[in-house]
Amino acid sequence: MTVAYGAEGEYGDDGAGHGDGNDDELAAEAQAASLRAWEKKYASERAWEDLEEDPTTGRLRVSKGRVEADARERRAKMAAMASSAHACKGMIRFMYVVVDLSRAANEEDFRPNRLSVIGQCVIGFIREYFNQNPLSQLGLIVARDGVGERLTELSGSPEAHVSALKKTLDASGDFSLQNTLNVARTSLKSIPAYGSREVLYILSALSTCDPGNVWTEVAAAKAAKVRVNVVSLAAELHVSRRMADETGGDFGVSLNADHLHDLIMAHAPPPPLSEEATKSSLVQMGFPQKKHVASDALTVGVTGDYVCPRCSGRIDELPSQCAVCRLTLVSSPHLARSYHHLFPVKAFNELDAAADDKSNVTATLECAACLATISDRSLASTCEDCTKMFCFACDVYIHEKLHNCPFCSS
Secondary structure, eight states: OOOOTTOTTTTOOOSSSHHHHHHHHHHHHHHHHTOOHHHHHHHHHTGGGGEEEOTTTOOEEEOHHHHHHHHHHHHHHHHHHHHGGGSOBOSOEEEEEEEEOSGGGGOOSSSSOHHHHHHHHHHHHHHHHHHHOTTOEEEEEEEETTEEEEEEEEESOHHHHHHHHHTTOOOOSOOOHHHHHHHHHHHHTTSOTTSEEEEEEEEOOSOOOOSSOHHHHHHHHHHTTEEEEEEESSOOOHHHHHHHHHTTOOEEEOSSHHHHHHHHHTTSSOOBOOGGGOSOOOOOEEOOEEOOOOHHHHTTTOOOSEEOTTTOOEESSSSEEOTTTOOEEOOHHHHHHTTTTTSOOOOOEEOOHHHHHHTTOOOOEEOTTTOOEEOOGGGOEEOTTTOOEEOHHHHHHIIIIIOSOHHHHO
């Protein structure tokens, strides 16, 4: 039996025009269902209500309530990072980012379309990945037309990956989970034991077109200790969820473009290592000297500005491995920058503005870092060790960029 809105017996049709009202309701429901994802975001959050007029300049600004909510959310993330300081994390990571460029990436539920949003998020992730992991390497794999294509090899050059991705942002064909995972696993299986092996999927498709049994490839990835993480744009796919669970990875589904950005960026900091990988091991590293290639050497095919200290081979960039003796080559700044995620700055203590109001404390507060006057006492915070006070902007800068308290260090 078929039941339809507006049918006789459900609403009744007495000729008084009730059917027109039902048609209007159906049209309104259809219009609401056709909202794009970016429209639903603003409709649900009512973001225009977070704006107010600045009495001084007359311009629109974000209301105090929204600023405080963002501050609390950001401080909660920084506190979570500080609480995970006891977890053992890897300093050297090897990751492949698999970008789904099947026909599903052409959908327009993101503005202007999924392809544009994915490109921006992946480019931002590449730069943040090397900022957080200066000793690590990354590669790109694109999935389209039922195959997995290795776009870039594992390397430490973010701009090379960004340039290659910008040239190939076109979507077509089907997505193949088995083929892309095979390409990533085959390349990662030769990685030394001291490096963590990871794969990050940016998935748009709701189906996978595989030439064989995909679970065989998932089992092989698990045996090779490859951690697979998945970020889906559309919905949860059982095969990708199970793949992430079995390999010890994370799975997430984006709600909108901002949420997609947050889910992808969550994989930039190094994850905690498994119990099997926490055993310490010595890693031989070389610190090559930079020597410019003479013009006469270019005629005989000698390239690269860095010279390997073991075999005097030439390389183009750092960090990398010598193509001749396979020695890991880094620079001293890369090694120094890799320690900040092992010893994160403690979360600052929020100023108790309510207690100050009850005690009628009206003293003007000043940020110890930027020397600016702190107008909103609820956004001020103090360092637990040096007891210096900071504004919210400096608090965020210290925890997310500087990675050490300037007054504690001095």
